Amino acid sequence: xxALSSSARPRRQRxxxxxxxxxxxxxxxxxxxxxxGHPNIxxxxxxxxxxxxxxxxxxxxxxxxALATNRAMRIGVLVDTPVQYGPNSTLRALESAAxxxxxxxxxxSMSPDEESGIDAGVVDLVTxxxxxxxxxxPRLSSLDVLRKHATGLPTLVVxxxxxxxxHTAAVDQHAGxxxxxxxxxxxxxxRILHIAGPLDWFDARAREQSWRxxxxxAGLEAIPPTIGDWTSDFGYExxxxxxxxxxxxxxxxxxxxxxxxxxxxxERGIRVPEDISVVGFDDLPDARHFLPPLTTVRxxxxxxxxxxxxxxxxxxxxxxxxxxxxxxxxxxxRESTAPPRR
Amino acid sequence: xxALSSSARPRRQRxxxxxxxxxxxxxxxxxxxxxxGHPNIxxxxxxxxxxxxxxxxxxxxxxxxALATNRAMRIGVLVDTPVQYGPNSTLRALESAAxxxxxxxxxxSMSPDEESGIDAGVVDLVTxxxxxxxxxxPRLSSLDVLRKHATGLPTLVVxxxxxxxxHTAAVDQHAGxxxxxxxxxxxxxxRILHIAGPLDWFDARAREQSWRxxxxxAGLEAIPPTIGDWTSDFGYExxxxxxxxxxxxxxxxxxxxxxxxxxxxxERGIRVPEDISVVGFDDLPDARHFLPPLTTVRxxxxxxxxxxxxxxxxxxxxxxxxxxxxxxxxxxxRESTAPPRR
DNA sequence: TGCGTTGACGTTAGCGCTCACGCTGCGGCG
DNA sequence: CGCCGCAGCGTGAGCGCTAACGTCAACGCA
Numbered sequence: 001x002x003a004l005s006s007s008a009r010p011r012r013q014r015x016x017x018x019x020x021x022x023x024x025x026x027x028x029x030x031x032x033x034x035x036x037g038h039p040n041i042x043x044x045x046x047x048x049x050x051x052x053x054x055x056x057x058x059x060x061x062x063x064x065x066a067l068a069t070n071r072a073m074r075i076g077v078l079v080d081t082p083v084q085y086g087p088n089s090t091l092r093a094l095e096s097a098a099x100x101x102x103x104x105x106x107x108x109s110m111s112p113d114e115e116s117g118i119d120a121g122v123v124d125l126v127t128x129x130x131x132x133x134x135x136x137x138p139r140l141s142s143l144d145v146l147r148k149h150a151t152g153l154p155t156l157v158v159x160x161x162x163x164x165x166x167h168t169a170a171v172d173q174h175a176g177x178x179x180x181x182x183x184x185x186x187x188x189x190x191r192i193l194h195i196a197g198p199l200d201w202f203d204a205r206a207r208e209q210s211w212r213x214x215x216x217x218a219g220l221e222a223i224p225p226t227i228g229d230w231t232s233d234f235g236y237e238x239x240x241x242x243x244x245x246x247x248x249x250x251x252x253x254x255x256x257x258x259x260x261x262x263x264x265x266x267e268r269g270i271r272v273p274e275d276i277s278v279v280g281f282d283d284l285p286d287a288r289h290f291l292p293p294l295t296t297v298r299x300x301x302x303x304x305x306x307x308x309x310x311x312x313x314x315x316x317x318x319x320x321x322x323x324x325x326x327x328x329x330x331x332x333x334r335e336s337t338a339p340p341r342r
Numbered sequence: 343x344x345a346l347s348s349s350a351r352p353r354r355q356r357x358x359x360x361x362x363x364x365x366x367x368x369x370x371x372x373x374x375x376x377x378x379g380h381p382n383i384x385x386x387x388x389x390x391x392x393x394x395x396x397x398x399x400x401x402x403x404x405x406x407x408a409l410a411t412n413r414a415m416r417i418g419v420l421v422d423t424p425v426q427y428g429p430n431s432t433l434r435a436l437e438s439a440a441x442x443x444x445x446x447x448x449x450x451s452m453s454p455d456e457e458s459g460i461d462a463g464v465v466d467l468v469t470x471x472x473x474x475x476x477x478x479x480p481r482l483s484s485l486d487v488l489r490k491h492a493t494g495l496p497t498l499v500v501x502x503x504x505x506x507x508x509h510t511a512a513v514d515q516h517a518g519x520x521x522x523x524x525x526x527x528x529x530x531x532x533r534i535l536h537i538a539g540p541l542d543w544f545d546a547r548a549r550e551q552s553w554r555x556x557x558x559x560a561g562l563e564a565i566p567p568t569i570g571d572w573t574s575d576f577g578y579e580x581x582x583x584x585x586x587x588x589x590x591x592x593x594x595x596x597x598x599x600x601x602x603x604x605x606x607x608x609e610r611g612i613r614v615p616e617d618i619s620v621v622g623f624d625d626l627p628d629a630r631h632f633l634p635p636l637t638t639v640r641x642x643x644x645x646x647x648x649x650x651x652x653x654x655x656x657x658x659x660x661x662x663x664x665x666x667x668x669x670x671x672x673x674x675x676r677e678s679t680a681p682p683r684r
Numbered sequence: 685t686g687c688g689t690t691g692a693c694g695t696t697a698g699c700g701c702t703c704a705c706g707c708t709g710c711g712g713c714g
Numbered sequence: 715c716g717c718c719g720c721a722g723c724g725t726g727a728g729c730g731c732t733a734a735c736g737t738c739a740a741c742g743c744a
Binding site: 375408 | 731
């Protein structure tokens with residue numbers, strides 16, 4: 001220790017492990033061992049140390065620990081448009097799961113309007129010294145960036161298709177879209193439109209693709225989908241102004257576009273579900289109070305967060321190969337769907 | 343430097359400042375100076391160092407820097423129920439503002455269902471070594487906990503009333519509630535109900551109080567408000583089952599309760615706005631597509647985030663007294679309000 | 685009695701930085 | 715011509731921890 005130990009430590013900052021040690025009459029190393037639950041510590045000393053710890057109300061510095069162990073116990077999360085319900089919920093669930101596992105989260109949000117791209121995010125998080133990277137709701141282009149950067153960190157992407165180069169976890173988007181589409185088919189609909197999300201999003205692609213496949217499997221025609229941007233504004237435009245032909249049902253790629261769609265249709269005098277049935281995707285907490293209450297596909301984000309974290313930790317510790325796991329969504333039938341009248 | 347410098351550094355981890363120094367043929371200190379933009383570096387050496395930096399694609403370790411400077415460049419944010427639009431937007435805006443100022447964010451979410459209270463959050467963030475604390479959308483009880491813990495860190499609370507002990511910033515909730523209420527009064531309504539948020543939330547209290555005051559100032563009676571929980575489910579209950587007396591208008595403390603309320607009213611055969619006008623609070627991105635599109639009070643969360651960050655940084659650097667600043671909300675009139683028919 | 689073993693600690697070095705110095709050479713000035 | 719001063723670097727030490735050893739009694743066992 002240094003010379004001015006017992007008396008004047010310069011500024012009364014947070015107490016260090018040495019302060020605790022001195023107070024308990026042991027070496028700093030013993031304190032460290034107590035903190036980390038090592039064996040071979042006499043019960044009496046352990047208690048002395050613990051007493052000193054809360055007399056000083058000492059908290060270990062995770063910064064110093066990170067420097068010494070080269071493990072920050074921190075996971076970096078890149079998340080696209082976290083104002084959206086899905087990404088935000090996933091992030092929250094992940095944060096909660098991470099905390100119980102002793103990990104902290106650093107999230108880097110990318111808005112479409114900000115020009116701070118995924119590159120900047122990766123650099124930012126690497127600088128922060130995270131132990132792993134997780135990407136939520138990525139665009140196709142994100143993966144190229146990730147591959148190019150080659151951080152050397154374990155990386156997991158939340159997407160519904162496996163990837164040869166990274167770990168993946170997701171709610172099964174394909175199954176969800178099939179659920180929605182087959183529900184409409186079973187009700188008797190033959191002309192089923194789709195309002196897709198931006199097709200540079202994996203989730204949007206998956207939903208569009210499985211909608212199409214389900215229609216074809218039923219011997220129905222897949223009219224080219226309308227490509228939206230996830231917003232209720234866009235759904236409104238479609239409902240208000242687009243030519244819907246002889247369609248009797250619409251599968252919207254998320255609840256917000258479904259909401260806007262219903263608004264637009266209603267203004268035009270088209271009733272839901274009497275004239276047109278509408279299915280959404282996500283099950284927003286408010287979807288049950290839309291007018292009419294929305295039939296939609298529910299994703300269990302809490303479970304997704306837990307699953308994601310589990311895979312990330314496996315990747316940090318083991319790092320054998322690339323894993324892929326999925327969670328099954330469920331269909332929630334409410335009042336925005338009905339059999340067609342014609 | 344240590345003996346095995348030039349050849350075998352044990353494991354090819356991230357390069358350190360010494361690797362850069364060696365490659366540029368200077369001392370580590372010179373590299374540090376270049377990194378921090380110190381003067382008194384010859385232009386030629388600066389360039390050599392910069393070249394070495396991106397040949398090695400070196401990124402400084404913010405962990406080591408934090409340990410050395412005792413400044414983590416990190417702000418800890420405690421946020422209540424971040425699935426809600428308001429708190430989530432504030433958090434995002436704060437994150438974005440913080441990043442451009444060179445700060446990172448550690449957020450600790452408290453859900454009502456998790457028992458991880460604010461105490462746990464404070465300890466967690468202090469352990470992470472944050473430079474300041476920020477509390478978003480707090481309950482009354484949170485402040486007691488904060489005061490009790492006495493972290494010694496600069497602390498800012500997002501609430502509409504000044505506090506003698508901490509910095510505060512907020513959207514002016516009182517002004518917002520007055521805006522909503524006076525709008526209804528000006529339309530000619532005399533019996534104006536209020537569905538409040540949980541009264542242990544500062545924001546809920548402020549809105550309730552100013553609704554009341556505005557009514558009294560206009561010589562109207564303030565019927566005791568219904569106390570809700572922010573959810574559309576609750577709004578639905580009220581709309582569907584509560585006795586509304588001879589009220590012709592309702593001011594809901596947030597958009598979600600307004601949405602549920604309209605749903606409930608509609609099911610009961612009460613039309614909005616013909617029979618009852620409804621005003622919300624928040625201006626959710628989807629509120630313009632509710633049926634009918636919702637009249638509501640908009641809060642500029644981006645500006646709030648920027649303001650909050652500015653005050654926090656002032657607190658970290660200066661720390662004189664406690665400041666309080668507010669942002670003004672605006673009323674967005676849409677179709678859920680109209681003059682009463684009687 | 686001698687010696688290995690083990691429990692219960694202490695000592696030292698080092699993680700990647702920054703801070704406070706120390707040192708050198710060169711220009712200027714009395 | 716001597717000396718001061720400053721630009722332009724380099725040298726330690728130390729931030730709060732942990733990993734890897736060292737140490738030293740007590741104990742067991744042949």
